[in-house]
Amino acid sequence: MKSPLIKLLATLVFASSLGFRTGLAQTQSGKEPPKAVSVTGCLVKGDEPKEVWLAEKSGRIYGLESSKIDLNAHLGHRVILRGYVLPEGKEEAGEEAQEQNKTGKREAADFRVLTLKMISTTCTH
Numbered sequence: 001m002k003s004p005l006i007k008l009l010a011t012l013v014f015a016s017s018l019g020f021r022t023g024l025a026q027t028q029s030g031k032e033p034p035k036a037v038s039v040t041g042c043l044v045k046g047d048e049p050k051e052v053w054l055a056e057k058s059g060r061i062y063g064l065e066s067s068k069i070d071l072n073a074h075l076g077h078r079v080i081l082r083g084y085v086l087p088e089g090k091e092e093a094g095e096e097a098q099e100q101n102k103t104g105k106r107e108a109a110d111f112r113v114l115t116l117k118m119i120s121t122t123c124t125h
Helices: 002-030 090-103
Strands: 037-045 052-055 061-065 078-086 107-120
Touching (some): 061 078
Antiparallel strands (some): 037 052
16 A cells, blocks of 8 residues: 555655756746946946945946945046946836936946946046
8 A cells, every 4th residue: 555655755756846947947047147247437426325326428327236345435436347237127217217307317227236446536527
C-alpha cells in the first residue's frame, strides 16, 4: 500500500519543482536587465527636502536616487553620473505633470546613481 502512495507523492513533488523552475526562468529571462547609461549636468536642489536633481543643458531633469553617494555634497557641481533610468508608473507620471504646472520644471525620469564623477565645482553651461 505504501508504494503507490510514495510514488504519487514523489511525482507531485517532482512536478511542482519543475513548475517552480520554469516560472523562475521566465521571470529572469522575460525582461532584459536595464543597461547602465551616463548623463552629464549640474546637480541642483529638488522640490522636496533632501531631493537632488540632475539638470542637463537640454533642460531635461532627472530625479536622483542613491544609497551610497551623498548627492547633496555635490550640489552646484557639474558631474557625470552613471546608472539606470527608472521607469515611472502611470500614477507617478500624472503627479509629476501636475507638479510641472506649479514649479515650471518637470522631472523627465528618475535615475538610480551608481557612480558620480565631478567635472567642475561650478555649473556654467
